[in-house]
Structure formats: structure tokens, C-alpha cells
Amino acid sequence: MKHTVENAILGAVETLLKTKWEISELPRFEVEAPKNEAHGDLATNLAMLLARPLKRAPRRIAEEIVEEITGNSSDLFESVQIAGPGFINFRFSNAFWHENLYKILHKDRLYLRRNIGEGRRVQVEFVSANPTGPLHIGHGRGAAVGLALSNLLEAAGYKVEREFYINDAGRQVGLLGLSVYVRYQQVLGSKIELPENAYQGDYIGEAAEALIAEIGKKYLDVPFDKCGEDITDWSYRRMLAEIKTDLENFGIRFDSWKSEKSLYAANEVQNALDALKEKGYLYEHDRALWFKSSSFQDDDKDRVVVKQDGEYTYFASDIAYHKDKLDRGYDYIIDIWGADHHGYIARISAVLQAFGYDKDRFQVILVQIVSLLRKGLPVKMSKRSGEFITLREVVDEVGADITKFIFLTRRSDSHLDFDIETAKQQSSENPVFYVQYAHARINSIFRQAPAKGFSNVDRNNMQDIDVSRLTEPEELGLIRKLCTYPMIFEAAARAYEPHRITFYLQELAGLFHSYYRKHRILVEDDREQALARMTLARAVEIVLHEGLTILGVQAPEKM
RNA sequence: GCCCCCUUAGCUCAGUAGGAUAGAGCACAAGUUUCCUAAACUUGGUGUCGCAGGUUCGAUUCCUGCAGGGGGUACCA
Numbered sequence: 001m002k003h004t005v006e007n008a009i010l011g012a013v014e015t016l017l018k019t020k021w022e023i024s025e026l027p028r029f030e031v032e033a034p035k036n037e038a039h040g041d042l043a044t045n046l047a048m049l050l051a052r053p054l055k056r057a058p059r060r061i062a063e064e065i066v067e068e069i070t071g072n073s074s075d076l077f078e079s080v081q082i083a084g085p086g087f088i089n090f091r092f093s094n095a096f097w098h099e100n101l102y103k104i105l106h107k108d109r110l111y112l113r114r115n116i117g118e119g120r121r122v123q124v125e126f127v128s129a130n131p132t133g134p135l136h137i138g139h140g141r142g143a144a145v146g147l148a149l150s151n152l153l154e155a156a157g158y159k160v161e162r163e164f165y166i167n168d169a170g171r172q173v174g175l176l177g178l179s180v181y182v183r184y185q186q187v188l189g190s191k192i193e194l195p196e197n198a199y200q201g202d203y204i205g206e207a208a209e210a211l212i213a214e215i216g217k218k219y220l221d222v223p224f225d226k227c228g229e230d231i232t233d234w235s236y237r238r239m240l241a242e243i244k245t246d247l248e249n250f251g252i253r254f255d256s257w258k259s260e261k262s263l264y265a266a267n268e269v270q271n272a273l274d275a276l277k278e279k280g281y282l283y284e285h286d287r288a289l290w291f292k293s294s295s296f297q298d299d300d301k302d303r304v305v306v307k308q309d310g311e312y313t314y315f316a317s318d319i320a321y322h323k324d325k326l327d328r329g330y331d332y333i334i335d336i337w338g339a340d341h342h343g344y345i346a347r348i349s350a351v352l353q354a355f356g357y358d359k360d361r362f363q364v365i366l367v368q369i370v371s372l373l374r375k376g377l378p379v380k381m382s383k384r385s386g387e388f389i390t391l392r393e394v395v396d397e398v399g400a401d402i403t404k405f406i407f408l409t410r411r412s413d414s415h416l417d418f419d420i421e422t423a424k425q426q427s428s429e430n431p432v433f434y435v436q437y438a439h440a441r442i443n444s445i446f447r448q449a450p451a452k453g454f455s456n457v458d459r460n461n462m463q464d465i466d467v468s469r470l471t472e473p474e475e476l477g478l479i480r481k482l483c484t485y486p487m488i489f490e491a492a493a494r495a496y497e498p499h500r501i502t503f504y505l506q507e508l509a510g511l512f513h514s515y516y517r518k519h520r521i522l523v524e525d526d527r528e529q530a531l532a533r534m535t536l537a538r539a540v541e542i543v544l545h546e547g548l549t550i551l552g553v554q555a556p557e558k559m
Numbered sequence: 560g561c562c563c564c565c566u567u568a569g570c571u572c573a574g575u576a577g578g579a580u581a582g583a584g585c586a587c588a589a590g591u592u593u594c595c596u597a598a599a600c601u602u603g604g605u606g607u608c609g610c611a612g613g614u615u616c617g618a619u620u621c622c623u624g625c626a627g628g629g630g631g632u633a634c635c636a
Contacts, residue, residue, distance in 0.1 A: 030576090030578090032578095034578090034579075035574090035578095035579080035580085035581075035582085036579065036580065038580095039579070043578095043579090045578065048578085048616080048617095051616085052616095058616090083579075084578085084579045085578085085579080085616070085617080087578080087579070130636075132636095167636075170635095170636060171635080171636070172635095172636055286634080287634095288634050289634095290634095300561085300562075300632090301632090303634095304633090304634045305634095306634085307634040308634060309634080311634085313633095313634070313635090313636095314635075314636055338630095339563090339564070339629085339630060339631090340630055340631070341631085342562095342563055342564080342630075342631065343562080343563080343630090343631045343632060344631090345563095346562095366563090366564080368564080368565085368629085368630090369629080369630080409571090409572075409573085409584090410571090410572065410573085411572090411573085413564065413565080414564085414565065414572080415564095415565070415628090415629070416571095416572095417571075419571095422571095422585090429584090429585080429598070430598080431583095431584070433598050434584090434598075434599085436598085437596080437598050437599075438599090440596075440598090441595080441596060441599085444595070444596055445595050445596095446595095447595095448595050449595085452595075499573085500573090502573095503573060503574090503583080506583075506584080507583080510583090513599055513600065514599090514600065514601090516595080516596095516599075516600085517591090517597090517599065517600040517601085518600080518601095520594070520595065521595060522595050523595095558596090559596075559598065
């Protein structure tokens with residue numbers, strides 16, 4: 001609908017440029033929905049922007065434009081008015097809205113989706129939790145955002161791949177192995193102390209028990225350097241399997257799982273460093289190897305890639321990993337990180353530039369910390385001490401849909417207090433149910449329809465139904481709202497902000513609930529009106545379903 | 560010290576590529592069901608948009624400074 005107004009303006013201005021105006025170029029003007037409904041459906045600031053170059057009062061200019069427009073396309077608009085300092089407000093005619101309603105019904109959903117990706121390949125990497133323990137609520141937020149963003153971009157015409165990066169090569173994984181090893185020995189009666197920095201959660205004990213069940217006393221009193229590798233390997237695979245299960249229960253499936261170890265195995269880390277060295281971006285200092293990060297604008301200091309002791313830093317494998325991603329041919333790579341990693345962005349960006357990649361192809365979405373509360377009191381979260389609530393526990397207690405939806409009712413970079421009790425207590429008045437309920441209600445209407453005398457209505461084929469009877473303010477309001485979805489969708493996709501969809505859906509559901517209470521849809525004694533209203537309801541259902549699906553939340557037919 | 564993010568209604572938060580009278584949910588109060596799902600609806604009200612400057616026709620939005628909150632600033636992961 002934005003294009004409609006833009007075209008009307010451009011058409012009018014074209015003749016004015018030829019005849020009355022003594023300028024050659026048009027400034028970039030806006031066409032936006034005014035905050036205040038009384039100001040029409042869309043408004044432009046063009047006349048105000050032209051005031052200076054044309055040296056005339058903005059309202060005078062607006063008058064000229066309006067005169068042209070109303071002469072050209074009077075059937076599209078109910079009114080085109082000048083207001084305030086020189087805004088031009090457009091109000092569409094009912095016929096225009098009715099015409100647009102059909103576009104929503106169209107099977108291919110192209111009207112809703114806008115192809116801005118044009119088939120370009122995007123990789124979204126998210127969660128990527130260390131396989132050293134269960135997922136916690138913060139991972140859950142990253143997971144929800146990653147899922148929704150992937151879906152959003154996919155709907156916007158990108159070819160999306162979801163990846164989980166497994167940190168299976170570092171010291172932390174070794175520490176996990178050691179922790180399980182020690183607990184294994186302890187359970188079997190060997191007197192051995194758990195090192196202070198080891199993991200201590202219950203899940204370590206559970207892993208030890210499972211290990212005993214699997215291999216018995218095979219490694220009892222065997223020194224760690226003899227069996228550590230086996231146990232470490234076994235332990236992180238077990239943790240990874242748990243993580244995978246948790247994510248699946250949360251409704252998330254990855255297209256690929258990339259192992260850090262595999263990068264080392266293929267010698268990619270060393271190869272990447274060699275390549276950097278060849279380009280002159282590595283140097284030795286204090287017997288360590290450094291990357292010249294500071295020669296790129298974003299980073300303020302150089303970074304170590306190989307330590308004094310000859311070990312690679314975590315950064316070294318990240319260099320190889322991010323290089324590998326772009327080498328794999330993605331047009332864009334998006335990383336979703338906890339906000340505490342934001343200092344890391346600059347050096348990765350520097351690395352990619354060092355390899356000659358455009359830095360715009362790498363994007364990081366920061367997800368702020370989640371504070372987990374119970375009845376307003378903070379729940380302590382420390383992986384070391386093992387005192388924390390896992391994502392699994394939260395999902396079991398609260399539900400996957402509610403949890404995801406709550407994460408998506410905020411911008412990802414703002415802090416979030418997640419109160420388990422509140423999420424549960426409000427479950428009957430929870431925003432996610434509010435939206436789902438609207439969807440279920442519409443489905444219920446269509447289930448009822450045959451019994452009320454509307455037996456041969458095909459939900460997928462309603463384009464021929466006459467909707468000109470939809471003239472109630474609530475009906476036109478709903479259509480108007482439906483027609484803004486493409487704009488919301490496009491803005492959300494361009495900004496990588498799925499939460500905009502969440503807010504839109506709540507508003508749309510609100511309008512529908514209100515309409516539903518006020519007007520009967522299956523009007524028994526007026527078939528034409530009933531059919532028109534069913535068509536409207538169907539359009540609402542389509543958009544709700546579309547939006548919920550993008551968020552990764554169920555759109556139930558019954559509740 | 561330096562860098563990044565946040566500060567909007569009692570609470571939790573939307574909203575800014577500068578625009579007209581700044582929004583929602585929760586909480587609180589009162590009402591709505593012979594009728595397609597009451598997980599719903601209707602009505603009721605509050606703001607120094609953290610503070611102070613600047614830029615301009617116009618600033619919650621952009622710039623600078625300050626304050627408060629959070630995070631980062633490892634040859635940790």
C-alpha cells in the first residue's frame with residue numbers, strides 16, 4: 001500500500017516538475033503511517049522538504065501536489081488532505097482495502113513476504129554452548145532469537161542455514177572429562193579429590209553413573225593420562241546429545257553442527273594462521289604470536305593467537321572457523337552471541353578483513369543476559385558450583401511456546417528478567433495464549449460453519465467472495481492492520497529484529513478479539529455478509545499463522 | 560582509565576533512517592455470557608521520554624557532556 005501512495009505522488013510530481021517547478025531533482029521523502037489515526041492511513045512530508053528549494057510555503061506546495069493527485073487517481077483515495085505544517089495525509093477508499101484483502105488470501109504468500117534476500121545464502125550461528133554442561137536460560141534466549149531470525153530471513157527470501165559450533169577442543173572440555181573421571185573414581189570407591197576448578201553439578205555425577213553402567217570398572221584406578229582422552233570424548237558426546245535433545249524439545253533443529261576439533265584435524269587452524277602470516281598480519285613478540293588486529297579500524301589492540309607455551313588461543317580457532325564460514329560460500333554470516341562477548345566482535349571483523357572479505361558480510365546479534373527470578377527473587381546461576389536452573393527445567397515447568405514468546409517480546413539487546421512463577425501464573429493471561437487463542441477461535445468458526453449452513457466454503461479458495469459488505473469500522477480497521485504486515489515484516493527482516501513481529505501479532509489479535517465480541521461472523525440470515533466476514537477471518541488467520549510460524553511458536557487450531 | 564549497551568506510566572517493556580496529541584501488557588476498580596471458545600470483551604489514567612547543553616522549521620529519536628545501571632577491557636573459555 002506504500003507503493004500505491006508513492007506512485008501517486010511521483011505521478012503527480014512528474015508533471016509539476018515539467019510545468020511549474022524550477023528544480024530538477026526530488027529530495028528523498030517519506031511515506032509513513034501516522035501515529036494518529038485521524039491523520040489518515042499514510043502521510044508524506046514531501047511538501048515540507050520542498051519548501052526550501054522551491055522557496056515557497058510548504059502548504060502551498062502541498063496544495064499543488066494534492067490537486068494533481070486527486071485529478072489522477074481519485075478512486076484509490078477517500079481523501080487526500082493537507083494538515084499541520086504541510087503534511088499530506090492519504091486516506092484510502094473502502095474499495096482499495098477490499099482489493100488488498102484478496103492479496104492476503106493468495107496462496108503463495110508473496111504479498112506478505114517480500115523477497116529481499118533474492119536467494120542469497122545466510123548462515124545463522126547460534127547457541128553454540130560449550131558441551132560441558134546443560135543449557136541454561138541464557139542459551140534459551142539465544143536459541144529463541146536465532147530460531148526466529150532464521151525463520152524471518154528464510155521467509156524474506158534468503159537461503160538460511162542454522163549452525164551450532166561445538167567447542168570440543170578447548171581446555172573446558174578437558175576439564176569436563178577430568179571432572180567425570182574423578183567422580184567416576186569416587187563412585188567406585190577410589191579416594192581422590194575433585195580439583196577446585198572442576199565442574200561440580202549433579203550432571204557430573206549422573207554422567208559418572210552412566211559411564212559405570214556402560215563400561216563398568218574398566219578405568220578404575222587407571223591414571224587420567226591413560227584414559228582421560230576416552231572419558232573426555234565420551235563425556236562431551238553425552239553432554240552434546242543432551243543439548244541436542246533439549247534444543248529439539250525447545251523446537252529447534254540445526255542444519256549443521258560444526259566441530260572445533262575437526263578444524264584442527266583438517267589443519268585448518270594452522271593453515272589460516274599461515275595465510276595471515278603470508279599477508280603480513282602476524283608477528284612474534286615476547287615469544288608469543290600476535291595478530292595485528294589494531295591495524296583495522298574496529299579493534300584497539302593486537303591479539304595473541306599462539307601463546308608462549310605454544311598452545312593456540314581460543315581466538316586462533318575462531319579465526320579458522322570464521323574464515324571457513326565465508327569460504328563455504330555464504331553471502332552473509334550472522335553470529336548470535338551473549339552480550340558479554342561484544343568485545344570479541346572487533347577482532348573477528350578484523351580477521352575477515354585481513355582475509356579480504358567485506359566486513360559487512362559479518363554481523364553479530366548481541367543477546368543480553370537473562371536474570372532468572374522466582375517470585376521476584378534472583379536464582380543464582382553458576383555452572384561451577386552446579387547451582388543453576390537448566391533450560392530443560394524451565395521449559396518443562398513453563399512450556400516451550402511461552403518461554404520462546406517471552407524472549408521475543410523484548411529487543412534482544414535489552415536486559416530481561418524472566419520470572420518463572422510469573423510466566424506460569426499468568427499462563428491464562430499470557431500474551432502468547434492471547435495470540436494463539438485468536439488463531440484457535442478462527443479455526444473454531446470454520447469448524448462450526450457447516451452446521452450453520454456454510455458447508456461448501458473452501459478456506460483456500462475465497463478470492464471470489466464479495467467482500468464489499470465489510471464496512472464496519474472494526475472490519476476496515478482489521479484490514480488496515482493486515483495490510484501493514486508486509487511493512488512490519490520487511491522492517492523486521494532488514495533490522496534483524498524478530499520481536500517486531502511479536503508486537504504486531506499481539507495488536508492484530510487484540511483487534512480480532514474485539515471484533516469477534518462485537519460482531520457475529522456466521523450470520524445465519526445474511527449469507528453474503530457471513531461469507532464476507534469469514535473471508536476477513538480467514539485473512540486474519542493466515543497472517544497470525546504466518547507470524548507465529550516465523551517466531552517458532554505453534555499456531556493451534558484448538559485450545 | 561578506555562570501550563559498548565541500557566535509562567520512556569506504579570511494574571515489565573515497545574516506539575527513533577527527526578515529524579503532528581508518546582503506546583501496549585501487567586497490576587488496580589467496575590461491568591459484559593439465552594449468541595461462532597470468557598485463555599475473550601467494554602470502561603476508567605498517569606509521563607520532566609535520566610539530567611544539561613547543541614544542531615533546526617521541528618528532538619524521546621541525531622551530536623556533546625554529566626549521572627545511574629549492566630557488560631567488556633586476559634598469553635581465560
